[in-house]
Amino acid sequence: MTSALTPVPERDDTPPQSFSTSAWGLIKPYWVSEDWKAAWGLLVTIVVINLLIVGFNVWFNSWNAKFYNALQTKDVAQYSHQLLLFSAAVPFFIVMAVYRTYLRQMLEFRWRQWLTTRYLRAWLGEAAFYRIERDRLADNPDQRISDDLQSFASNTLQLTLGLFSTLVTLFSFITILWTIGGALTMHLSGSAWTIPGYMVWAAGIYAIGGSYIIHKVGRSLISINYQQQRVEADFRFGLIRVRENAEPIALYDGVRTEHAGAEHIFGRIRDNWWRIMKYTRRLSVVTTFYAQAAIIFPFVVAAPRYFSGAYTLGILMQIVDAFGTVSGSFSWFIDNYGSLVSWRATTNRLREFTRVIQSTHLREATSPATEHGGINLHYVDSDSLTTSDLELALPNGTPLAAIADITVKPGSRWLVRGPSGAGKSTLLRAFAGLWPFGDGAIDVPVGAHTMFVPQQSYLPIGTLKAALAYPAPEETFSDEACRDALRLARLEGYVERLGESTHWTRVLSPGEQQRLACARILLHKPDFLFLDEATSALDPANEANIYRLLTERLPKTAIMSVAHRESLAALHNEVLDIERADERAAA
């Protein structure tokens, strides 16, 4: 047997493109999308507001000089004038600051919304979500779509806009500090040394030196914080699993094991938390010292010139303000260290996910017929479903089972038999176009309505009518038709509860869920019905009733049942036996 379809690739976590190329690949599409006008419009407005705020800060800096000089010279008229100016400028500043955040949040959400729509389409479209789980191509797609997209849009904007503002601020205030700070002349061993713009150098050395020490002391916290997020997530997931599996755990009396497991994971939370506390204490010593020293440091550096009479009090206050702004700007990198690290991690996760949803393998596997071999599903103008030379294989190419050529005619009833693990469910997946691994062809009548019913049907959380109508919207069927279907499936007790909304998988017994699936079939009236152990939870009388109903009510529907019970043979008129390829070879 040849399996021409490329086997599922091993998971490869090393991205093929450089980080900056693929990060740009994630950023760019939105800015050239159909939303580009709104996106660029908002971005330009935010940039303009940022520039106005920097302008305000520059004005405020020179205001400092005038205000403190007025105080020093006890000039009441000038003092009142400056107060008036300040009061007039403040509302303008408030409006700018409020709208900077408001518009950034608006842009962030638009970007996130655009990304989410795109990723949802790629993930849910053509059943890619199923292939990703089946072949374990990416972990937690839900987290990537809900959390990562949000933090990607938000962090990219905040970091870029923050860096832009910081650079403009730095440039403006370096100029001020350089000009008003002037040069410092020192006399050392008989010769004079002049340092031009010495306050700028002092601010740079102070901020860069401080940032370096903070980075050295605090960098371990980044990985410890990540570890904390992971253990917290494990703990939460463990508790959710207990909640979801409450009944089996209680029946197995597994509560002690679960309790011990939860305590164990919580122990990891506790151990990591102690490490967080230890490192935070160490970091707090340095950051508090840095912040306290920053209050006094510019006064100390400016003191020689102030006492020599080069500065007035106003100029000194202006220098102190400019010094704080320049050293603050120099610390941008260290202040945003955590955000930068988390942005990088998010971007890595997203580019890996993007690579998976764009991979050729996924597209080949999601298209009904491939050009490259594998199982070809064709839609043909016929009323019967046929297979020819069909061979099933595992995703890694290992042969699973060879299927005899069959023709499933309207109204025929096929029983698929074979030992556990032979490939019976896999055959149904191949009919559904979800299993491309193997060889041969399946011809499906074009436009035929097919329905696949597994052992445990999916019941959405919502009204009973929605669960019954799934996957169609609940308005598709009248209440009367739904009530009839429930009565026929022997679910009379639920006839009056159509509008009741609950978690139906928890309310209905497994047998009732299978009867609900039967009622669903009666409503949908498929042309081809595939039942995979769909009546396994029913007693023989109920099982016979379901088959009788299906035959009477849907006489033209072709039924193919996968089942182990011998009694079912009497309810079918054709048999397909499946044998595992390795067992056949061994025999």
Ligand SMILES: Nc1ncnc2c1ncn2[C@@H]1O[C@H](COP(=O)(O)OP(=O)(O)OP(=O)(O)O)[C@@H](O)[C@H]1O
């Ligand atoms: N996504 C997958 N990746 C790898 N192997 C898989 C995957 N899905 C199924 N298999 C393997 O394919 C084989 C056939 O599985 P299948 O579910 O078709 O068996 P089955 O005949 O329906 O068994 P049972 O009667 O026990 O339900 C099994 O060995 C199973 O482990």
